[in-house]
Amino acid sequence: MPSESEENYLRAIWKLTGEDSDEWISTGQVADRVGVSPPSATSMVQQLCERGWLHHKRYQGVRLTVEGRELAVQTVRRHRILETYLATILGISWDRVDAEVERLEHSVSDEVICRMEEALDFPDRDPHGSPIPDRQGRLPGGVDLNLAQAPLSIELKVVRVVDALPEVLNWLGERGIKPGEVVFLEAREPAGGPVLLRVVKDDRSLAISGDLSRSICVKEIA
C-alpha cells in the first residue's frame, strides 16, 4: 500500500498526465503540482520508480506504470466519492469539500467508500463535476469541452470546474456558475483572452479570464 505522501504524488502525476493518456511529464512539473522543491520531488520520483509505480526515462520524464495508474485511480475514486458524500449528504459547500476530504481520505477503508457510493446511488461526477472512476477504475466516457474552446452563441450546460481554488469556486458559485447551470457564451477575445458569458438563470453577464475559462467545462445542450 502506498503511504499518504506516495498517494498524493500518484494522484498529482495522474492529473498532470492528462488523466486518461500517458504523456511523459517532467519532475519539475511534478514538484510544481505537489508544491515541493525539485530535489524532494526527485527523491520521491526515485522512490516511486523503485516501488514499480513509475517509469522514468532520461530526457523524457516520468509516467505511471500500469500498477501506478491503478493506485492513482483508486486514490482519485476515494477522494471524489468522499467529496460527493460530504456535499450531498452533509451539505458541505463545494468550495470546502476538498480541504475536508484531504483530512479524511487516507484513513477511510474501501468498504466505507463502497457503502458511501451505494448510499449516493453510484454517482458519476463529484461536486466539481469531476468524473468518478467505478470499482474497476473505469472513468465515465466523453470529453469535456472548456469555455476557451466551446462554441459561441448557443446555450451550454456547465459540467465541470477543474481544480479551482476555494476562493475561485466561491466566486463562481455566487455567480451561478456550477455544474448543472446553463450559460451562453457571448464573445471571446482572441489569443486566450477573456470570455464574456451570460448566466441564463438570472440573465447576468460577466467576464471571465482566459485562464479561468480553460478550467470551466461545458456540454452542448442537445
Ligand SMILES: [Zn+2]
Ligand atoms: Zn472534486
